[in-house]
Amino acid sequence: MLVRIHKEGRTILIVAALLLFALNIVVAQFLPIAFWPILVLSIAFYIIILQFFRNPARELHVADNNLVYAPADGRVCVIEEVFEGEYFKEKRLQVSIFMSPFNVHVNRNPVSGVVNYFRYHPGKYLVAWHPKSSTENERTTVVYDFGGGEILMRQIAGALAKRIKWYIGEGEKVEQGRDMGFIKFGSRVDLYLPLDAKVEVVMDQQVKGNKTIIARI
DSSP: OOOOBOGGGHHHHHHHHHHHHHHHHHHHHHOGGGHHHHHHHHHHHHHHHHHHTBOOOOOOSSOOTTEEEOSSSEEEEEEEEEEETTTTOEEEEEEEEEOOTTSOOEEEOSSOEEEEEEEEEOOBOOOTTSTTHHHHBSEEEEEEEOSSOEEEEEEEOOSSOOEEEEOOOTTOEEOTTSEEEEEETOOEEEEEEOTTOEEOOOTTOEEOTTTSEEEEO
């Protein structure tokens, strides 16, 4: 099966291929005894980068704004009631997904609707599971008006993830399941849902973007 590569990885993959090719040519010329080990390591390293930027085609089972789909692949690392102080300024139900370096790093719209609010915040690069990463790390904040209310989503950089990309803006109408951004080499996505939302996932569950239902509203 042909691997689809996300646009954010194309330049990196080309540069990595050229550098690794040059490295192996140099090793073959000046240190031939190490050629095969270096070649194997180079291939393995390239495969890791390749899988990081893969972009599998994922259609929604059912497009439904009463369902909040996972906006990213990864592991559920937070399910709790918290005070959201940037936009809602009230208590919300937070569900967070941690993306390891081996997960797909495409971020998708969890619902359809209008982007009522968007902000980019420069910040620190604490590890993604740090309690303050949601408020102190580099991040974006997106508020979706899905017709029956609003939900908030954050892309959060981590210790290695220092390149957040987004493809939406305030006032835009977006479609559930479509790409909204990408986090290079990391790291976490937070959802802030109404308190009466019915959460359909549990702690440490592995979820997939556009496939796993996070909650019912």
